[in-house]
Amino acid sequence: xxxxxxxxxxxxxxxxxxxxxxxxxxxxxxxxxxxxxxxxxxxxxxxxxxxxxxxxxxxxxxxxxxxxxxxxxxxxxxxxxxxxxxxxxxxxxxxxxxxxxxxxxxxxxxxxxxxxxxxxxxxxxxxxxxxxxxxxxxxxxxxxxxxxxxxxxxxxxxxxxxxxxxxxxxxxxxxxxxxxxxxxxxxxxxxxxxxxxxxxxxxxxxxxxxxxxxxxxxxxxxxxxxxxxxxxxxxxxxxxxxxxxxxxxxxxxxxxxxxxxxxxxxxxxxxxxxxxxxxxxxxxxxxxxxxxxxxxxxxxxxxxxxxxxxxxxxxxxxxxxxxxxxxxxxxxxxxxxxxxxxxxxxxxxxxxxxxxxxxxxxxxxxxxxxxxxxxxxxxxxxxxxxxxxxxxxxxxxxxxx
Amino acid sequence: xxxxxxxxxxxxxxxxxxxxxxxxxxxxxxxxxxxxxxxxxxxxxxxxxxxxxxxxxxxxxxxxxxxxxxxxxxxxxxxxxxxxxxxxxxxxxxxxxxxxxxxxxxxxxxxxxxxxxxxxxxxxxxxxxxxxxxxxxxxxxxxxxxxxxxxxxxxxxxxxxxxxxxxxxxxxxxxxxxxxxxxxxxxxxxxxxxxxxxxxxxxxxxxxxxxxxxxxxxxxxxxxxxxxxxxxxxxxxxxxxxxxxxxxx
Numbered sequence: 001x002x003x004x005x006x007x008x009x010x011x012x013x014x015x016x017x018x019x020x021x022x023x024x025x026x027x028x029x030x031x032x033x034x035x036x037x038x039x040x041x042x043x044x045x046x047x048x049x050x051x052x053x054x055x056x057x058x059x060x061x062x063x064x065x066x067x068x069x070x071x072x073x074x075x076x077x078x079x080x081x082x083x084x085x086x087x088x089x090x091x092x093x094x095x096x097x098x099x100x101x102x103x104x105x106x107x108x109x110x111x112x113x114x115x116x117x118x119x120x121x122x123x124x125x126x127x128x129x130x131x132x133x134x135x136x137x138x139x140x141x142x143x144x145x146x147x148x149x150x151x152x153x154x155x156x157x158x159x160x161x162x163x164x165x166x167x168x169x170x171x172x173x174x175x176x177x178x179x180x181x182x183x184x185x186x187x188x189x190x191x192x193x194x195x196x197x198x199x200x201x202x203x204x205x206x207x208x209x210x211x212x213x214x215x216x217x218x219x220x221x222x223x224x225x226x227x228x229x230x231x232x233x234x235x236x237x238x239x240x241x242x243x244x245x246x247x248x249x250x251x252x253x254x255x256x257x258x259x260x261x262x263x264x265x266x267x268x269x270x271x272x273x274x275x276x277x278x279x280x281x282x283x284x285x286x287x288x289x290x291x292x293x294x295x296x297x298x299x300x301x302x303x304x305x306x307x308x309x310x311x312x313x314x315x316x317x318x319x320x321x322x323x324x325x326x327x328x329x330x331x332x333x334x335x336x337x338x339x340x341x342x343x344x345x346x347x348x349x350x351x352x353x354x355x356x357x358x359x360x361x362x363x364x365x366x367x368x369x370x371x372x373x374x375x376x377x378x379x380x381x382x383x384x385x386x387x388x389x390x391x392x393x394x395x396x397x398x399x400x401x
Numbered sequence: 402x403x404x405x406x407x408x409x410x411x412x413x414x415x416x417x418x419x420x421x422x423x424x425x426x427x428x429x430x431x432x433x434x435x436x437x438x439x440x441x442x443x444x445x446x447x448x449x450x451x452x453x454x455x456x457x458x459x460x461x462x463x464x465x466x467x468x469x470x471x472x473x474x475x476x477x478x479x480x481x482x483x484x485x486x487x488x489x490x491x492x493x494x495x496x497x498x499x500x501x502x503x504x505x506x507x508x509x510x511x512x513x514x515x516x517x518x519x520x521x522x523x524x525x526x527x528x529x530x531x532x533x534x535x536x537x538x539x540x541x542x543x544x545x546x547x548x549x550x551x552x553x554x555x556x557x558x559x560x561x562x563x564x565x566x567x568x569x570x571x572x573x574x575x576x577x578x579x580x581x582x583x584x585x586x587x588x589x590x591x592x593x594x595x596x597x598x599x600x601x602x603x604x605x606x607x608x609x610x611x612x613x614x615x616x617x618x619x620x621x622x623x624x625x626x627x628x629x630x631x632x633x634x635x636x637x638x639x640x641x642x643x644x645x646x647x648x649x650x
Contacts, residue, residue: 022650024480024501054501056650064648105648112644119504126507147504158644212643214495219508263508265495270510290510292525295517297510335621336444336452336520365453365476400477 025053028398036389038183047075052100062108066118068101078140078179087117089148090173090201094140101149110158117149120167122210122223123274124261127327127345128303128319130276130284131223131259133208134167136175136230142184142318142387143354143374144394148173165210172202174252175230177316186386192246199250202228223259223276228252233315255279272301281309284323300328302348321383324348337362345384352384353377370396420538420554424571427578428464428533431606433632436460439474440625444521447620454479454521461636465490465532468641472649479519483649484509485641488530496525499646506643515565515592522614522623526565527595535559541570546582547598550575566592577607591617604632 032046051071058064072079079094086095103116123129137145152169178184180196206227232250259276275285288301305323331341338361345354358372372394378385437459444452455475472483481501488494496509514526536556544553551572558564566585585593597609612625
């Protein structure tokens with residue numbers, strides 16, 4: 001009995017210091033309905049369940065601990081069936097139980113230090129963020145993705161209107177790419193099986209720096225990143241005879257990036273822009289206008305790409321895939337419980353279109369239901385168009401606590 | 402005739418000065434260097450359905466040069482969402498929102514501050530501090546409200562201050578120099594009415610602990626009760642920065 005006492009005290013600790021312990025989370029059930037099958041995926045109904053729990057504990061005003069856990073399951077083998085716990089989140093499928101965040105944060109004056117598994121988000125644009133380099137994503141569903149945390153040390157120094165951010169990530173966290181046997185890989189029908197052989201995860205660290213300045217009527221940042229691209233290139237060996245299978249290998253290229261972003265509130269709109277040069281191979285830029293009008297929020301802009309050097313066509317690059325597109329979002333707050341949103345991306349050559357409408361309603365203090373419908377159209381050669389068989393509807397119900 | 406015109410002009414100028422003096426006195430009496438409270442908001446729609454929200458509010462500085470952080474603590478789905486407001490003396494405030502699910506701050510487009518704040522009947526503009534120099538004033542007369550003698554004053558935003566309201570009517574209680582009601586108009590149409598009640602003297606400042614906001618077009622209202630209200634608490638500038646939003650999670 002005595003041996004249980006320290007454990008009980010540990011559990012009671014947060015309760016005793018209730019002012020410094022905070023938690024939130026949700027349980028969400030989602031059902032996606034695809035009217036069409038895909039060449040490599042006959043499934044048309046996917047059910048998913050997710051439990052998320054975020055906690056923070058602040059024993060001193062200058063010290064804070066953060067933790068977050070995810071538990072998931074689904075009907076489509078996107079989540080691992082083994083009930084193991086994954087603290088890295090680097091697997092090709094989603095882990096059933098994962099450590100989403102575990103970090104310690106300390107601050108004094110204008111200096112904030114955070115170490116551990118954490119989210120680091122940079123950039124000012126809303127639809128596409130080319131400067132956001134410490135933000136790998138879970139792209140199992142390419143257009144409805146979630147961010148993955150990175151293991152890093154971050155120091156932020158803020159003085160008056162200037163902020164300098166320095167980040168070092170000793171372990172690399174790649175983005176999770178679509179599974180080859182599922183519809184979001186958009187592979188053509190092939191008599192030869194294609195096998196994802198994975199690839200080595202680079203061991204080198206990544207470094208990033210960002211300076212942000214808030215001026216009178218504007219805000220501007222400059223970004224430098226030296227590390228690894230979280231999106232892989234796929235390579236295949238040379239086959240001199242007709243192969244019985246095709247092996248795909250992942251390779252994560254090194255990346256040196258220079259970028260900048262700005263936000264300028266103007267009389268009628270707020271102008272937000274962001275641009276980054278990737279290895280001097282290509283530049284991705286975004287310019288968007290944003291305005292609130294009554295209960296409406298409008299965001300509209302253009303994402304462009306300037307190619308300096310031609311690169312591998314087997315890249316999986318959703319950020320580039322959304323470039324050369326007109327992007328827009330309109331959201332309407334119907335009342336205190338209901339929201340409506342419409343999002344769209346249209347390629348400038350007209351070869352790909354993505355359109356989503358979403359209706360969401362709060363039920364009581366804890367429940368929210370969401371219904372959305374996504375239409376994807378276009379050519380199979382286009383990044384968006386290749387997913388045209390993935391037009392789908394989604395129903396979700398969430399209990400927040 | 403000239404004497405009469407001169408007399409009228411002088412009287413009008415004195416009158417305007419007096420009105421401005423009333424507002425300056427309201428501002429002087431309610432001046433604090435910092436403030437903190439927890440607000441419970443009940444949003445009651447036109448079908449009498451009630452949604453409850455809670456937030457904490459913390460401010461440093463006062464009237465036109467203040468900074469504030471507003472953070473939601475209820476309901477669970479918006480818990481952790483925080484707003485940083487830099488009030489400016491000569492223009493609209495700068496505002497950033499921290500959304501935990503995005504783990505990022507976003508500058509909010511503030512060209513139209515009539516937008517309702519998170520489904521409450523407050524608009525973004527209603528959450529800003531207002532400085533006496535941002536408006537011109539006219540005394541409309543004396544009009545009792547809830548049995549209390551009040552001055553009824555018209556305020557019009559100066560050009561540098563973009564506002565959703567073309568003008569407002571403000572009731573100021575004569576005995577304690579405190580706002581008891583504000584009606585915001587767009588031309589001749591009532592847009593919003595804010596009523597202040599449950600006055601208490603906190604640190605020698607008469608403070609309304611209950612606000613009721615009516616959105617006249619939607620016929621919905623929000624009742625906010627202030628709890629744990631404190632003035633002139635030790636506060637640091639570093640708690641009102643973009644990094645503080647990140648730390649506030």
